[in-house]
Amino acid sequence: MSVNALEVRSLTKVIGKKRIVDDVSFSVHKGEIFGLLGPNGAGKTTIIRMIVSLIKRTNGAVIVNGNNLDEQFKETMSEIGAIVENPEFYKYMSGYKNLKHYANMAIKEVSDERIKEVARLVKLEDAIHQKVKTYSLGMRQRLGVAQALLHNPSLLILDEPTNGLDPQGIREFRDYLHSLAREGISVLVSSHLLSEMQLMCDRFAIIEKGRLIHISSMKETMEEDQAAEVVFEVSDSKKAADVLKNQVAASKIKVISEEQFSVYVERTGISTINKLLISNDIDVYGISRVTATLEDRFLEITNKEAVREA
Incomplete structure (x- = not known):
């Protein structure tokens, strides 16, 4: 069984009566890019500062390549390379x-x-x-x-590394991180730029109000069999909509043009709709599923969390 590059266990930071970070646990596998997502002020930078010992932890443990930071501080820190906020140099x-x-x-x-x-x-x-x-x-x-x-670390930690970069610079930086991961270096990166993290990360965790509310692989998240908008290109969209009203709630059907309509349906229902249209003499020329973005999934997850707390 391979040892994770990083394990964060029950990380907690309390200042006064406020819990800035509340019992956060996650791991970063070797050779992967792991993202910490969340709005500004969610606690991402505080988590990173605790991992690299810039601030003290109220509770919790940091394990790097199987070594506990508290027990083997110098050896563990030598495995970490980090940029927290903007890098500073003598100009x-x-x-x-x-x-x-x-x-x-x-x-x-x-x-x-x-x-x-x-x-x-x-x-x-x-x-x-x-x-x-x-x-x-x-x-x-x-x-x-x-x-x-410089010191050949196995774990690279980056806090908002693309802040201020133009689109070309962001792409070059992302490609570079992918090349590092291919060489076996693990990367923990925090950001609030969801579209960029979607292209950059293998797995991600969502931090909100100091708590970890979701963790999964990017691939699993973007390929989930959740309901989504599906656009059908047909010979007669109005006739198609009438046919489907007996099978699908009218609120989920939208006529776009004479030959296009969309329907909000689960992935498994796409073939059923296609068969129904053909059996009613409606020609189907094309079917395209509108792919949800990470922003869509982020809002869905955080909204569910808000409802749960209400």
Whole structure:
């Protein structure tokens, strides 16, 4: 049985009488990108700060590659590379000199060859000797990842890493994280940008008001056999709608044009509707299921949670 790259057990943070983080537990598998989703103020950054020991935990344990952070602090922290909020560098120095500065402070010895290697990994080898003040925001973010990877950690933790990046920079950063995961590095990333996390993560957890309310794989979430809008292209949409009114609630049927209508139905009901239309001499030219986005699923999950609490 393989050991998880990260296990967070009953993580809790209480300040005064307020529970900022409430009994949160999850794990990150080796070589996967795991996302913490939630609105600003949900507790994502507090969770990350506790994992990397920037703030004290009220309760709970952090396990990295089977090692308890409280029992083997130096060894465990040496397995973690992190960017919490925006990476900061000396702008009057080159990217290389900044990395050299951080290398000198590392617990593990970092060779000049390793600095060159991480510069290549983040695709900064052509600009590594330029001053950081000449770097774009995306380049500074990649330099931050290089700094986090200097000591060759097995777990990379990133808090809102795409903040301020343009679409091209976000895509490049996402592709880079995927390449790291393919090399076996595990990534924990927090964000409130749901569309981006949908493309980036293997699994995710939703944090709301300091509590974990949902956890699943991205693939399972997006492929669930839940009811969805399905668009049919037919010879006569009005006739089709009349036929279906005896089988499907009228409120779930919407005529779009003379040859298109949509119906809100579960996946298993699509073939039944298709057979019904054909048996009533209605030609079916096309069927397309409107795929739900992560934003749709996020709102559905959080709305259910709100109803449960009411």
